[in-house]
Amino acid sequence: MKHSKQQVKSGFVWSAIDSFGNQGIGLVISLTLANILGPSAYGLVAMLTIFIAIAGVFVNSGFGSALIRKNDRDEKDFSTTFYFSLVVSLTCYSILYLSAPVIAKFYQQTELINLMRVVALTIIINTFAIIPRVKLTVTLNFKNQAKANVAAILCGGFVGLIMAFNGFGAWALVLQQLVSATISVAVLNVLSPWRPIEAFSKNAFKNLFGFGYKLLLSGLLDTIYNNIYGLIIGKHFSATQLGMFNQAHKLSSMPSAMITGVIQKVTYPILSSMQNDSVKLDDAYLKTLKIATMVVFPVMFGLCIIAEPLINLLLGEKWKGSAPLISILSMGLLLYPIHAINLNMLQVKGRSDLFLKIEVIKKIIITFSLIITVPLGITAMCIGMVTTSYLALIINTYYTAKLSSISQSKQLYTLLPIGLITALSAAIGYLSGFRILIDWLSIIIMLAASLFSYIVLMSLFQKKLLVEAKFLLNKTN
Structure with a gap:
């Protein structure tokens, strides 16, 4: 697919607005929450980050990049990716739900059990944003992505701040993530509506997985090692020190x-x-x-x-x-x-x-x-x-x-x-x-x-x- 100069220019402009606007608003909210909650609350939520991130890698499995790269992508590819991602997300959530007590015991923080079981719901929710984001990215339509991201961070930030001011501690950060994911999915599906109209295709899966599985493995390694510092610090040091890091x-x-x-x-x-x-x-x-x-x-x-x-x-x-x-x-x-x-x-x-x-x-x-x-x-x-x-x-x-x-x-x-x-x-x-x-x-x-x-x-x-x-x-x- 060829892209016009106008598409490229618009892509850069709206991608910049998305990134800087989203991160700028997020930074203000994050700093406000950090002042209210302190390092310990951030450290508790950070202990769960590696598990949520790893699940996210499995859900995507490199299929997103494979779809963008594929010039002859069709509805069978989109539908197959969605069905596969949904099944994987449900499986990952089930595993994390059942293993929450083990994770809490590893860190010696019993409150992580319920925190994990709630924040892990974002894994399932985010599945419904995969195809709309891919379709918008292929056409360099970052304007609609920017709208979804800004709406998500504003709504999530508002909920997080209300809960933080009312003394909910780490739960403020968890609910912030949950609301942000839900709003993002809702807005994306309004601005770029998509529903699976084809059945799961074995041929499409083999084609996408043939390229994507190596990205899955490399992404898995990258995610584990990007978050392993937090895992080690959370295990061997205090929640406050992990929050600082x-x-x-x-x-x-x-x-x-x-x-x-x-x-x-x-x-x-x-x-x-x-x-x-x-x-x-x-x-x-x-x-x-x-x-x-x-x-x-x-x-x-x-x-x-x-x-x-x-x-x-x-x-x-x-x-x-x-x-x-x-x-x-x-x-x-x-x-x-x-x-x-x-x-x-x-x-x-x-x-x-x-x-x-x-x-x-x-x-x-x-x-x-x-x-x-x-x-x-x-x-x-x-x-x-x-x-x-x-x-x-x-x-x-x-x-x-x-x-x-x-x-x-x-x-x-x-x-x-x-x-x-x-x-x-x-x-x-x-x-x-x-x-x-x-x-x-x-x-x-x-x-x-x-x-x-x-x-x-x-x-x-x-x-x-x-x-x-x-x-x-x-x-x-």
Whole structure:
């Protein structure tokens, strides 16, 4: 399916509105809840995150990506995906419902039994959003997705805040998730109505599963290891410490995830439509990588230097322990868009086997990192996360280079100058404002000095890249 310039432009605009608007509203609600509830309530809910996330991977099973990539998708594919996902979601919920006492015993937190049995309902609810989201993504219709997401987070946030103010603790976070999922599904099905009109097809299942099962396995590995830190911290440390880590990871990953989400949601279907034209595909891939790096690097370095005054200003003394963790984690999470774009290329090329192989290699590295860092504490674990992120970059770019004309050295050569310029700009910004005792003023001075330095240095040493970025932006107008 070919996409017009207007579709691409609209896709980027509405994807940005969706991501930034959704995350912006969510951030305000989350910070308000964090001030009311404190780290312990967040830690309790975070203990359940890995189980809900793993169930979500099984429900999707890579079928969503397979549907987007498939150019000749039809109603049999959609109906088969829905039936399969619904059965898996019901199975996962049943398992989690029955195993809730075991999970509570593992963490030695009896209140997790009922929390798990309620929050796990989101697994079933989200199943009814899979096909509407896929259909909207294929046509780059992110406007309706934005409406659904904003409505969901507003309604869920309202319920969560009411419950938090009335002393419901962790239940406020659980009901917030449940309401958000329900509203999202309802709005999506109103704006993009869909019902299964075909029977389950074995042929469609085999075709989709043939591509999707490797994404399922790699996604399973990725989800387990993305959440294993919370599992280990929840088991060996207190709920309060897990809450600190979880909030630090959430705040440090949010900017990178938002920007990457905008780029990834729009470019995956576009790159998929170019899968038979290697020259155009490689060119579009490299340009996407450059633009993402130019935007994400300064944002993440900026977050790194303002972490302490930012936490003091937004969350107060009881969350102070999360500030140094944010500074550490942001230095690894700045590579998130590069990882995502590289792995997108593997999916577009139909190499879900390599996708899985890469995930296995990276998880072996993470396992060794955990063995070394867990006895040393949460800070050491965060440093280990950053280290593994840079090792993963080398692995990702190596395999992408094998499938394209863009060598590993060319990718790294593109990233390194921007990284050095950003690091120098951040250092200048930090030195300009770190001694100022007024938090809001310190933040403004640090960011202003960093941004000014970044613009000047980029203009001096990366002028060609800035011109190319400007040309690309004008081209979509």
